[in-house]
Amino acid sequence: MSPMTLPQQIMTIALCVIATMLTRFLPFLVFSGKKETPQTVQYLGKALPLAVFGMLVVYCLKNVSFLSGSHGIPELAAIAVTILIHKWKRQMLLSIAAGTVCYMFLIQIIF
Amino acid sequence: MKLKALKAAFPYTIPIFAGFWFLALAYGIYMNVSGFSFWYPFLMSITIFGGSLEFVAVSMLLAPFAPLQTFIMALLVQARHLFYGISMLDKYKNMGWKKFYLIFAMCDESFSINYTAEIPEDVDRGWFYFWVSLLNQSYWVSGALIGGLTGSLLKFNTAGLDFVMTAMFVVIFMEQWMKQKKHHTGLIGIGCTALCLYFFGSTSFMVPAMILIIVILLAFRKPLEEGGLQ
Known part of the structure; x- marks a missing residue:
């Protein structure tokens, strides 16, 4: 059984949720304003996917x-x-x- | 429009159904036998919706309360999503209200399908992305719920079914590979990750691997761009 109290459990789960959403939303929050996305980030957006799929295969x-x-x-x-x-x-x-x-x-x- | 997009999206999610149900059942059962009510896997699979972290979270909940450690660990486990966001900046532009959900539910599998899928011209892209994400999440949540309810009553003779995820990423990797003229970035991804797995071990290789990938992609930006990225 969990050694935590219910509020502690809720906080632990909430921290996991916040950390996850931070990693999912951050690029969109940083680069989706009216300003143009920096060249370097545009380049990474194109260069990353194939590298990421390779990374995921190894990850599995x-x-x-x-x-x-x-x-x-x-x-x-x-x-x-x-x-x-x-x-x-x-x-x-x-x-x-x-x-x-x-x-x-x-x-x-x-x- | 919605129905047409659903019909186009569903076939892409069939392998995810097999893989997610298997893994989510295992996750629900794991929580059940660890002494948690079905509400835990159910609510955690809805709110976190990230398989590996949900498994790690079980051991966090079984240990003494350590908020800072939990938060840092969760950030490290989930850091790869930053890459998905950077890759999806363009595709998820102008998606209106759907955009929030698309980003919220952007797991490895939904990102991979939505990035690579060849969406027919007459199908609404926003709804296609939406259905892929929603179907995938519903597979995961229902599996976790059923596993949490039934616990170890379920008997497994499906050893190896989880390989469906590996096979899917191999195929998605190949599809992207065939689409691009030059393949150096794929080899960089595999090479850096394998190297870091070897040196850092299976529990802490992902963050160094991501850093190494970024460093190499930036260092060789000129030749890679001239080599013809799409």
């Missing part, structure tokens, strides 16, 4: 241990399947389903 794999257990083989194999199917058919849902089924099969039955 953060708990994969490459040195022990299954050495990340199921993850890498399932990603390879996802990429190949997507190159072949280029249908998002199909590629995602194929990769996920492949991963579930690998960890439930093989590893």
Whole structure:
């Protein structure tokens, strides 16, 4: 059970909400006035997305241990399947389903 | 207009439905077995709406009250949203009343879909963004609520289903990759994050990774811009 009182719990949750909203709203608050968005920020707006999607892929794999257990083989194999199917058919849902089924099969039955 | 946008938006959210339901159920169950009423996962999934922080918040609630530490930890976990905002400045312009909700509900998945989706010409962009965000949040909230209500009564034999999120980000990464002529920024994103994961470990690599990405993107601004960003 939580060692906190109810007001303390509410405050803890509220702080999480405030911090989250700060990170989501800040760019819009800073750069959405009448002034033009600085060149550097416009450049980052274009350069960031592909870098961010790459970051998110690595983020999803953060708990994969490459040195022990299954050495990340199921993850890498399932990603390879996802990429190949997507190159072949280029249908998002199909590629995602194929990769996920492949991963579930690998960890439930093989590893 | 609304219905048409809903029809266009829904297919994009199907993988999120699978992934969110799985993760949100797990989150609700985790809160339930940690001794919290279903109101906690329900209200937290509505107000915070950020999966990783909600999981971290459970351990915060189980520890002694530490407001400053909570706030700093939450900022660090959520810092990546700053990048989403910078990328969405243009797309979320002139969205009227919807803009507040779009920013409020901008999780990893909604940002990724709304940034990359090819929205048909005759579909209203604002409503499309709105439905994607709302559908995604409703999947997450309903999953968390059901998990919180049922607790460990639910039996899982769905090991590995959470990979649906990884597969989705791989596909979104590929789509964006194919859209751009030059791919250096993608390699910078993967390289910097992997490097920081290796050196800082899985609990504290994201902030250094974000700083490194910004530094490298700014340092190589000239060649990258000449290389042809859209």
